[in-house]
Amino acid sequence: MWQQCQTLFNIESGTLLWESRNFLFRKVYVADNLVYKVVDLSYDPSISLRAQDLAGEFSILKLCAEVAGVPSPIAYRKTDEFEVIVMKRLPGEPLSNLTVGWFRMFIILAKLGIILLRLSWRGISHNDIIPDNILVASDNSVSLVDFDQATRTKFLVAIVRQFFGIVKCSGRGIDILKKNYNRLQKYYSGKPFGQAGVFEKAWVTDIFQEMTELGVPLHCVILERGWMEIDTPEDYERALTDTKFVRRLVKRKTDWNKRAKFYNSLDWVNKDVLLSQVVEVAGVLKDEKVLDIGTGTGKVLIALKEQCPEADYYGVDISQSMLDKIEASYGFNLSIRAMEDLQGVKDSDFDLVTARMVFHHATNLEEAMNEVYRVLKPGGRFVLCEGNPPDRYSITFYKDMFRFKEDRITFLLDDLVNLFVRQKFREIASRTVILRDMSLNNWLENSGLPFRNVDIIKKMHYDCDVSVQEAYNMKFKNDDILMDWKFSVVLGIK
Ligand SMILES: C[S@@+](CC[C@H](N)C(=O)[O-])C[C@H]1O[C@@H](n2cnc3c(N)ncnc32)[C@H](O)[C@@H]1O
DSSP states (O other), X not given: OHHHHHHHHTOSXXXXXXXXXXXXXXXXXXXXXXEEEEEETTOOGXXXXXXXXXXXXXXXXXXXXXXXXXXXEEEEEEOSSEEEEEEEOOOSEEGGGOOOOXXXXXXXXXXXXXXXXXXXXXXXXXXXXXXXXXXXXXXXXXXXXOOTTOEEOOHHHHHHHHHOOOOOOOHHHHXXXXXXXXXXXXXXXXXXXXXXXXXXXXXXXXXXXXXXXXTOOOOOOOOOSOOOOOOSHHHHHHHHHOHHHXXXXXXXXXXXXXXXXXXXXXXXXXXXXXXXHHHHHHOOOTTOEEEEETOTXXXXXXXXXXXXXXXXXXXXXXXXXXXXXXXXXXXXXXXXXXXXXXXXXXXXXXXXXEEESOGGGOSOHHHHHHHHHHHEXXXXXXXXXXXXXXXXXXXXXXXXXXXXXXXXXXXXXXXHHHHHHHTXXXXXXXXXXXXXXXXXXXXXXXXXXXXXXXXXXXXXXXXXXXXXXXXXXXXXXXXXXXXXXEEEEEXXXX
């Protein structure tokens, strides 16, 4: 093949510069300061591994002809037996053959970055930035070669493709990857694989390439932020103990200032089915004095007032941002107070105390219950509303999942009733309310949580046990999950 090529281009001699370890029908020769990339057309099973054949590579090179550090294309020829592109030879050694200090590496990467930016500007994405393809000369000039994986695209897409690449696997994806790794290891251990001399040093991209060839579907996923590079077992150990990383991963302290912005957009907050049950159980009467604890954006107070405008309404909360969402025209008496210490509220002052979705935030449940009891008149009513796991078998999932949302107490109906019993409330009664088809996306998007936590919680829903999915009656709709959520409303009399 090379001899025919020599005749075609009238070359006296040439030296073999590179040949693929796996694909011997693909070689690169140098003669007279020109590089000849030659492919034997009689047998090139690797053609499907490449984004471009030689003709495509040649036309891409023509598009970036003025970019310094990219080979200038001279000629393209095709015969019945072989195909060849001729390019100007660029100075330097592949980065993979060099040992470079961090300072030199910094210069090399900076120069490479400039080449990639220039390519991106022309809408060209190289797609194969590996040390073998980066040439570094003694004067530190840098060149990028081998454009057979290059593609034409838009500027922004090219930027993303040049600079980012990361793998995201579901639990099942990891199993598939492990199985394929073990399969390949059996055959290639100690032998060359892809671009590596031995399988043990193979590029993970070559493993993916092989898997794609086998028909294993791989998809693009967008990772918006928050990742850690784990290349080695040491990196993995570090990731496990890097508390800063783990803390970033699990941010749980609820930031009510942040949550206040989105709170009223939460579907469950506005659901009449739940609010009307709280209102019905509360049964407010004319001229009664009502206190709503952890009133937030005032949803419960508003619903109660609609039912009975002639009562006197008070609300307390620890977050001014949440209280600021309540229109002054409602005429509620609002103040900043923690449920564990209702300082300034007189003993036996209220006919009714309500608390919806607040008690799971209590730092001290006993003190919170003591305070409710203290401020209620004898014969006064306490209405407590809380969310529950859908059944006992889902408690572990519920607790694990909420670990990524906030520090919270998990209540089953029994736990709530026991709070009332311990506090010596009488005539305890309860109702269960199910909110059907609640959107997981709506909940997470309006939770004020960091993206990473949202991502983890979402994934936990997709990966959870079938029994949990059934308990929540999960329906998978496009990118969302519709679920049935369980709430308890408990009433007790002082
Ligand atoms: C999930 S929201 C519920 C708001 C309202 N009750 C509702 O049903 O729409 C929880 C509210 O409890 C408040 N909160 C959290 N911890 C509290 C505490 N220790 N004392 C009083 N309020 C608290 C938060 O600021 C927030 O407004």
